[in-house]
Amino acid sequence: MDTVTYGWGLPPNVSAQGAAVDQLIIIMHWFMIVLFVGWGLFFLYCLVRFRARPGRKASYELPQTKLPKFLEIAVVIFEAAVLIGLSYPAWSRLKNDLPKPEDAVNIHIVAQQFVWNIHYPGPDNVFGKTDPKFISDSNPLGLDPSDPQGKDDVITVNQLHFPVHKPVLATITSKDVIHSFFIPVLRVKQDAIPGMKVPIWWEAKDTGQFEIACAQLCGNGHTLMRGFVSIDTPEQYDAWMKEQLAELTPPPAAATQPASTQPAAVQ
């Protein structure tokens, strides 16, 4: 397993769908730089050339120039092109072209103060029913104990494993307040909003160990809401999943929260 060294600039993109995001960010920054430098040079030139000095008189006449008109038209065309050519299609692909559940790794991500619960359906690929009334320390998602389909469900805390080169279909929700699920290297972000289950997807093109960040202020432990992403080879993933299933002796999954991720005072 390789570790990423983060630095200045965009972190490496290890996802298949994230290239569109990067491309747009880069294009927009070039546009910004061109416009800013253009303006800036003209601005500085004006400051020097038209500085007040003895003998100079300002002219009442306004410059007869079509320059601003051209600039505005150019900006309009550029923005329209970026919108129609890049942003609409990329956004629709990300939001509407969800992978089919049978072709994807299905997971539920349930945020809470201040951990990420990752819920895997297990070998039957069907999620067990959950209900808030079953929630307890040993059953963080409220898995229905009477539902046979929930017996093989794996629930991890802050540990997100998935295989490389296979789409992952995740639905995101929250138990308490609004969080935001963010994996920088996968260019994935989605608010986790209680009462809503929002589907997102991604597909990794590289293996490695990365982190999940919370991007939305969620209380005094916001900064501690760090999760771990492990993009595995299919073999590694299967082995890990087997390990998790083996631990499922007292169903449902007893996911105890590591003490280190539990802040002292919970709001």
Place this chain on the structure above:
Amino acid sequence: MSHDALTPEAIKKHVRIYIAVFVTLACLTAVTVGVSTLHLTPALAISVALFIATIKATLVACYFMHLISEKKLIFSVLFITGFFFMVMIFIILATTRSMFVI
């Protein structure tokens, strides 16, 4: 005031209009309560109730609030407000209804 020609005679005429508007409002209130007991389909019930309410509101605004003889400036203000009011209600509603929720 914007009532340049508000002679006592004109006011007398106004008063008669006020009474007529009042009677209409009372009748419309009775109608809207009556209709609500009819068990219409929700869509129809909402349409009828809001339609009657709009008529009543228009009457109040036009006659009691003198909008019918009001100046253009006031209409401009109300037009802008009405536009943003619609934007607020319908775009928030449309966005909320469009949420990707399973």
Place this chain on the structure above:
Amino acid sequence: MSEHSHEEHHELGFIRKYIFSTDHKIIGIQYGITALCFLFFGFCLMMLMRWQLAYPGDALPVIGTWLPERYMPGGQMTPDFYNALGAMHGTIMVFLGVVPLAVGAFGNYLVPLQVGAADMAFPKLNGASYWSYFVGGVIMLSSFFLPNGPAASGWTSYPPLADIAISGQTVWLFGMVFLITSSLLGSINTIATIIQLRAKGLSFFRMPFFVWSQFVTAFLLLLAFPPLEAAAVMQLMDRLAGSSFFLPSGLVVSGTALQVAGGGNPVLWQHLFWFLAHPEVYVLILPAIGIVTEIIANNTRKPIYGYKSMVYSVIFLGFMSFIVWAHHMFMTGMGTTMSNFFQTTTMIISIPSVVLVTCLIISLWGGTIRFNVPMLFALAWLPMFGIGGLTGLPLGLATSDIYLHDTYYVIGHFHYVVAPGTIFALFAGIYFWFPKATGRMMNQTLGKLHFWISLVAMNGVFFPMFIQGIAGVSRRLHTPITYAHAQAVQGTNVFMSLSAWVLGAAQLLFIINFFISMKAGKKVTSDNPWESTTLEWATPTPPPHGNFDKVPEVHRGPYDYSLPGGATDFAPQNIA
């Protein structure tokens, strides 16, 4: 400062004259001083936060020991206190600092003068609006003395976090109700003044651009604030009466089910909040553009290029600002149709901003540029606002927003708009109109020092935020170094903090300059020291109650500088 000038030709007592005044100029100055105090206080909160960000977990020497144990035990900042500082910094800067300064102070002081009126249309309402603001501010500050500290859910106060918070969120909401009331009263007054009280001959297209910007701003305040008031009422109901407007069913907070009816919608708050808060951004920036325009016209000694297109742009901006709000909410999971609608409106709204900046830059062409302190601030405003505006573009596109949303990139973007953007313009305005209000010039050397240090330090604070944002650092992190990707750019945090403290120190120059100049600044020799054309300079200095010696009449547009054949290089609006 009028507080210290002694013109006792009124029978009004001290309290009626200076405390519960109905004179728009006194109220404007009251607004200005109160807002400047709040600005500095809000900035101090940020300087505290910057310690934690630069040296996470280290005890803050000296100052840390002064603060209560519940906030900084052993000098170390608790996450709750950090969040409280963040929420209060945002609230104070936006609602108690910049808006009251830009709209309350400059709007109040200048709009009646520039339209040639004796006062605002409703002088008592004007006083009420200041005192409502003052009470709102006091309520807001009082929350620091609560046992659980002030509101700590961000200035955006997203529920459910804000609904269930044990901190001073309720006090925050009550404070906001007063501030909203104040803004509403003020905006009604401004609009009525501009529509009804313009001097004879001052048609709409002869109004100084500043008046236009205040006019549009007032409409934004008038129509955008009430939805936030409604939302605040609903959040108050949630907190005090146990309703669940913003609380969905089945909430489980730290292991126990929340005892509420449920069925609410947390995203509803975001809609109502941003329906205000996006126009609010324009409430901050439009008066700033107005001030900059006045100063650039005055100091290039030539008319503004494209005055009319700037007016149309500013109206269009105001209009569009009501239909872009959900670009703050792309990550909530809205449908593609709606997000495409909001991406599009967001791109459209960038066009008039481009027009404004371009017109102002081209206005420099052919002028004779005087580099005095107000002009320096106004000129620096152009590139700073440029950076702020341009960096809004990748945030406004839903696809690139996936990565940048809620990172430091956002913070950098709006701080460039608001801090070196709006606040530079406001400083420019203070330096520019100080002689009108006091009869004395501010010291130019101190002013230049203040400008250059502020310019460098501002960029030192805010530019690295883009680097952090690109690296993916989330905002509002108490200890960013928890994350490996934030650890990699931690060096910038130290740099930003040092810059922030330098910036704080530079403001002392301004404060010293302000008070010294008030007492001992160079006296102005004429009522129009900058040789300006607009009506406020046609009043005696400082303007007395009632403003004008004789009712002014306007004969020309606002920026007739360097008119060919004139005896001077400026032709005041009131001179035929």
Place this chain on the structure above:
Amino acid sequence: MSEAQAQLIPYIDEPHPITGVTNSKLAIWLFLASEIMLFGALFSSYIILRVSDPTWPHGRMVLNVPLATLNTMILITSSVTMVMSWASLMQNRFDRYRFYMALTILLGCGFMVVKGFEYAHKFEARHFPSTNNFYATYFTLTGLHGLHVLGGILTNLYFLFFGSKMWKTNPTQFAGRIEVAGLYWHFVDLVWIFLFPSIYLL
């Protein structure tokens, strides 16, 4: 407004030659514009919460429709008396003005009393804003509206007693003030006209 300012600021009692309105006429409409946005936001929230909740009860099943109908009639009547009080001033009948204004205030108080009974009933039946979002909306909307009625009553009381001194000094401005107070009062009525069907009947 002190005498000095009354001279300084034009268009207090006579309309502006171009816009055709007085300052206060413009201001009250601007204020009402902001009120439209305030109630609009609450209505919008009501719609959003209601369409997403299939268990939302019908107002007519759980609320007291006869009482609300009575209140509707009271408020409509008070609108008529309000406009009559203004019309009386325009006819120089100060005595009738006082009569109609007093009646308006009494009707407003009547509205509040009926509202009080309605609320008391709900509290007795242990229906609170915390019961569900239907009651939360009901209490918030009618409560905020009630506060507006209360504000109107206080304003009208002022114009019935202390404020009416102006009739002697400046009758035009006083009639203008009553018109403005009336506009606010009618607006409160107008809000109720929408509240009544959407909360009580649907």
